[in-house]
Amino acid sequence: MPDYTPHTDAEIDMMLGFLGLDSVEELFAAIPAALQVSGGLDLPQGIPEPDVAYAMESLAKLNTGGASSMVCFAGAGAYDHEIPPVVRALGGRSEFVTAYTPYQPEVAQGVLQAIFEYQTLVARLAGLPVANASLYDGSASVVEAINLAVSASRRAVVHLSAGVHPHWRSVVKTYARGTGHTIVDVPLVNGVSNFDAVAGGEAPGVVVVGYPTYLGTFEDLGDVRRHCDETGALMVVAADPIMASILKTPGSQGADVVVGEGQSLGTPLSYGGPYLGLFACTLEQVRRLPGRLVGETLDIEGRRAYVTTLRAREQDIRREKATSNVCSNQTLMAVVAAIQLGWLGTHGLAQVATRCVTATRYLSDQVTAIDGVTPLLPGVPVARDVAVTTPLDASVVLDRLADEGFLGGLALSSLTDEGDGSVDASVRDRTILMSATERRTRTEIDALAAALTKVVSR
């Protein structure tokens, strides 16, 4: 049974001989015999690659809801964007794919420079001077931003807006079990954080808002900054990188830390991962930055060179005093993001953003024209995502739309917990979060609206 090891029997014998051993088993002599596995692992027999490919393909076929088989109107932080063959080809180059952390910069200028370009782009989108080399995903970036801000403000109370993605809020709360931070939920009113609702409590060290919120609405970042200034908190903005290209940057509006989910920048939907955690901050906070940072420098001959820098923040040097525990990050996705952004360019990215806005609005207009279907937040401008309420249970509606070939969006009830401060409890079960990217056509949207009309009139 061939595998990926090169050892021939003769070589194994030769190697054992060199070590003075009689058998491979003797290599494990240090392991108490009583603990060793006897009789082998209870796993299916290994099978050749083509058989495995066939098995995995068979499983893949059961994923009938994939964006290549159904028209995708699901968003909520994970979007069906165009990823052109050129980005796939470049991002798949094995030098990028099969390297590891650039510990030896002399032979890692490829990844280092790509990350330097990525950092530049993330910093520009954030409107801040520094970005790191990536974190796991949007949720991890929010967690790290809170940790940074608590450390900077020396106050462990976090005002967490309900406009932040519900899953990310869950993750924040999970991790707060360890750090002990106090997470205070800030409800939304008409899609905007209502800080009055949490006034009077302990002053926050951190305020976190979504931009746009996960419901597609717009916070007034000036107001958020004022709330921060009043309380002395750091301002953390969880921004969508596509929308960021056409909006005023959070940095220019006072954000101290900007985070986000970078999946939209060239990474496929991937059933949720690997994604890409974006992270940018002010220069003041750079020594608290989590994760890796690439900086430009010179080599001993004066050639421009790149290297990971300010390493003293990191776990391998600072151990229990590190700014974060992150080691492996999502470098490949960051490299891909640099490539995808290079492909889009200034105007392409703005074009994608504009199309997402107009397509989502067109979608919203078409479906809310259906009898019984209304916007969750009538009259509130939304972009990127839009929540619509139907007369039926959302999951029933989505199931029926699936029968017609549409992944019609996500049920708010599947995203949020009961009592979530972002949505009125009375409509939560009947609300669907939808999104249309630059890939959605008018024909597709019109067809969805027609299908939805049928579904709700049944």
Add this chain to the structure above:
Amino acid sequence: MPDYTPHTDAEIDMMLGFLGLDSVEELFAAIPAALQVSGGLDLPQGIPEPDVAYAMESLAKLNTGGASSMVCFAGAGAYDHEIPPVVRALGGRSEFVTAYTPYQPEVAQGVLQAIFEYQTLVARLAGLPVANASLYDGSASVVEAINLAVSASRRAVVHLSAGVHPHWRSVVKTYARGTGHTIVDVPLVNGVSNFDAVAGGEAPGVVVVGYPTYLGTFEDLGDVRRHCDETGALMVVAADPIMASILKTPGSQGADVVVGEGQSLGTPLSYGGPYLGLFACTLEQVRRLPGRLVGETLDIEGRRAYVTTLRAREQDIRREKATSNVCSNQTLMAVVAAIQLGWLGTHGLAQVATRCVTATRYLSDQVTAIDGVTPLLPGVPVARDVAVTTPLDASVVLDRLADEGFLGGLALSSLTDEGDGSVDASVRDRTILMSATERRTRTEIDALAAALTKVVSR
């Protein structure tokens, strides 16, 4: 409308200004105005890449007979072999894909060395000392072999066995319109060339046989060599490279030139092209070799290096006196063949060959066990392909098998002309050429047999 040119309007103006021109049209001033296209080409408007991808995918979906949708029992010189992800990944590396003929060896050692390795492998399979860097396909290789042999023997009569692929024989005849060679068809009797049938004619300068024949039968190469010796002809063997790995090499049995179709060596079915023409010959004939040849040498510092050699045979140097007119060949397929053979290795290739033989035999046994289905050549050993005769018209049988999800083989009537010397006219319309590669499973073959039983008993 973005395309692949980098020119901005400002740059175009700048460039025109540098040239002292006012408009792009003036670039074409040398072309008589009366001849110039007016009103543009009558082609559809250009459309963006994703739209084109969609259009091409839609067309691809109409190819319901593809090996990824139907179980493929078609062979006849084009086979459904395993091409593993590793071979696709390496063969797709853009350095190999986007280079051209290694005119500057200092920056083309990659392709040159890969071709050197390919030549070594082809030469070994042929049992001859020299192989070239590839020709277009099997048919082109036969044509070139005949040209070489006519030039060497100085006799323009060609004994062309009916065991050679029928399409290749057609191609030979088409090209003979130019060279004026006399092509004499040698019929098969029981799957073996019957040279007696052509005895008495002008002595041939070339004898060409298939090995195995396109019907899967085995010539006695010793007999062929004797026929050549008697007539002073050069012996050309069109060999299958997969079978070659387990058979005595044609070279060791006296072949002067060995050619073949290399598609089986890592190239997908590709609806017939690009494929790979294999070509090997004796050292005596090397100065008559068509196409490119890579040789090993040294650079000025004594490092091992590769370069195209004996270039004086080629059209760019010798023009009308060249050994061939070939310029672009199928280098990428040759590089891929070297990779695929490296992946298979000695034992893997032999294993593939063995499996093809046993699977085709198992297939033959199963289908000829069906009432009314008989081997075209009862009792004659076959490998690679097998011809079976059914009670019905072959294309009707194949259509019905397609309904059951099988590409059941090729109708001999679609491959051969009437009166073809390889098959008895009375059964030609009812005969199917089938093949089972190493990818065919017992389950698949049994299912085909079941389907065929149904079809012929209807």
Add this chain to the structure above:
Amino acid sequence: MNLATSAAPGGRAASTPLLGDAREPTIFEMSVPGRSAYQLRTTGIPERPLSELIPSGALADSPVPIAEVSERDLVAHFTRLSHRQFSVDLGAYPLGSCTMKYNPKLCDTIAAMPGLADVHPGAPASLTQGWLAILVELEESLCEITGMAAATLQPSAGAAGELTGLLLMGAYHEANGDRRRRVLIPDSAHGTNPASATLGGYDVTTIPTDERGLVDLDALRAALDTDVAGIMLTNPNTAGMFEEDIAEIAAAVHEVGGLLYYDGANLNAILGVVRPGDMGFDIIHMNLHKTFATPHGGGGPGAGPVAVSQRVADFLPGPKAARLADGSYGWITPERSIGRVHGWHGNALVIARALTYIKVHGGDGLRRVSERAVLNANWLRKRISKNFPAAYDRMCMHEVVVTGTELKRQTGAKAIDVAKRLLEEGFHSPTVYFPLIIDEALMFEPTETESLQTLEALAESLDRIADEARVAPENLHAAPRTTPVRRVDEARAARTLVPTQDARIEESG
């Protein structure tokens, strides 16, 4: 010419090492206003001014500047960058603690299948039965491999798994009404362990390593009390040694009510040989990217599933994929779940790769992987011991830490010099100066996919380097000399921080 000649021409390939020079412009330097590469689908959706759709205060005056390049220049740039990057696919990468094995290309193909890659993570279970089956099958396989009862696949990497594990530890104790504040960690541990412990809310007590290279059992016993939530161990540890006293350690920790956490980064040593669960561990994270052959992507992504024993299972993050009573797959949340640790379900495509790898190998094949990884490490250990003696000179597991102390004393050549000089020989450097407890540490992990010939060539290179250190140490200090750049000025990078193109432009402007 009015042409800005400072603009970096995309079509000039001089930065390719193939052509011997070494500078590649940044994509920003190649940018020319008005150029573009993107092409988007025709949608037919009516255009509307953004000002009608977006609150006016929010809209920027002009889009954020990215770069404006042609597709051709984009391709040239990133292809050339790729030529400036060492990788497993180019040669041996014996970077200890990282398991830089060859990763089958099959896994890339699987991860790229539209039926896996194009699936939205929020699609309902009914439309993603294939994915759920993959998650369940991998969970079950990992439990069998580790001897555990249940697992979460959410954590994105090893460190995330550690933190998850520590939160589980906390939840477990809390459920017992127990608040414990200390976690024990050996001094040889990877930096992520103490960093995670801090984030998990614990104080770290460091346990020294004894002269065998193992946990000092007495020190451990002395540190144990009922304030100890648990211990984090890597076994084999980062010195490549198997903690032979693991049964005693487990008993001692369990006796005070603590849990044992297994840092599974080194799982490649023991597949099918010994299982953490059988050793007495309660919680383990695995680095799928190391053991189960996900390529490392230049620094990530990975995946760090956490498997646990029965008594911790109820606390696992949720939702979790599960086989339901009717045979279909769905999502369940463990009763006392600590909550989500990932925005969705974890690094799903990495998970699919790992399952692919496990399916090809089966149980026997996985054991063979470990056998050969250990065989390679030991062969190398012995082969290079003359110049580079192992820190602990006896049988090691899948990696070996050697020390350059003696070489440095004799010649002045430091571990880093050896590492840099080795690059010129065609090998990636080992991990240097880790674990911290070993002086002039060079940590080699050859992995099972390197051949004896490669190991021999590596050993010969090391011999050559050691000889050279004796006669011409300046060669080592000067190394590497053949790479696209030579030693970089790390101090300058930290002193004059240039983290973006814009920082540079400001600086020089």
Add this chain to the structure above:
Amino acid sequence: MNLATSAAPGGRAASTPLLGDAREPTIFEMSVPGRSAYQLRTTGIPERPLSELIPSGALADSPVPIAEVSERDLVAHFTRLSHRQFSVDLGAYPLGSCTMKYNPKLCDTIAAMPGLADVHPGAPASLTQGWLAILVELEESLCEITGMAAATLQPSAGAAGELTGLLLMGAYHEANGDRRRRVLIPDSAHGTNPASATLGGYDVTTIPTDERGLVDLDALRAALDTDVAGIMLTNPNTAGMFEEDIAEIAAAVHEVGGLLYYDGANLNAILGVVRPGDMGFDIIHMNLHKTFATPHGGGGPGAGPVAVSQRVADFLPGPKAARLADGSYGWITPERSIGRVHGWHGNALVIARALTYIKVHGGDGLRRVSERAVLNANWLRKRISKNFPAAYDRMCMHEVVVTGTELKRQTGAKAIDVAKRLLEEGFHSPTVYFPLIIDEALMFEPTETESLQTLEALAESLDRIADEARVAPENLHAAPRTTPVRRVDEARAARTLVPTQDARIEESG
């Protein structure tokens, strides 16, 4: 150690230019008996001894030796070889007459789609309607682009197209009861033209080029008689000049009953600007790999469709894909077809790429391609004219031939020295010493995908080289110095022919 240290270790990356050394072992040197990489499907087909199935005389005693390597070493070997190869994706490749433009990656994706790549060429028309539609649509597009009536897609490359065209010429005359033995070919023509003419059964009469760089009209007229089957022209010709007298030429050739053959290798100059059919040509081959963006694959594959005017259409090779009366697609064979010129239907995947490219561009886009190709060539022509004057100093088309005569006279530096030195500058060399009629020819074809900045950098490099030739000509003779190997001994390669590994082993053994 009993280990054969001469065996080449697969894991050693020293041959990567990234690491500055330059030797890559062959795969045979890396081979170790017993090693393997292949994995085949489980089939369940009963094994049987080959001796039962194959005539005993035919069976070999042992399989033909290939190489025995692990997947890991296979990957390392070919990845390293790829690093030793210049390509369009790395930088500008202004190789005249070859149209080395950037090829969109989209075309690779299309060509890899299972619905195209996995289709057996013998599958019946009913199961391959998509493919037939592609063939028909490309034929129609090419006819519109060239102004012709019908085409065959069978020829595999330009040269095969030429020969096909010449056979068509013969068939046409023959059908008119005419046997003509001569074909006229300008002295500037590509070598394939005369070589094809010979294979087509013709004697070649060479027509000189006049001082304008065009066909010498008087000489042409003098050569014409009723034994002339036709003339083969490239227009623009290989000197990059448009044959302005084409109408006169066409009239003269047609007058004696000859046909005009158009070598379409240079079609990139005239897309949407002028059509060969409108110029009076009867037969044209196209190099899809040049004009319609198939990557050149290190030397191939290409595709060389031949389009013809109405009066030649009946002779085209068959079978041909066609739209049938019922709207479906099927195969037809032209009435007086010369027969097949390909084993199947031509290089189908190249055809699919070309159609993809044409669909993206549309008519306007194709014209833009030519405009910009011609603009680039002329800009470069003028920009470098001081040191490298054009052979014919007026407006050129998509490529320009410059001459190094003066430079050689002044400095001794030859065209080849300039070409080799240019490699060090990060550019592929132009075509040298072609066309043969121009002394010290350097033929630059920048193509439309290179930017002004790249052209300027190329020009600066050429200036630098010319300056260097004057002060330090030895630098040029010594070039290239930074490549994986330096100038190779071509004479030795021909003298001591080593075309295979086995030839080498015998030699040194």
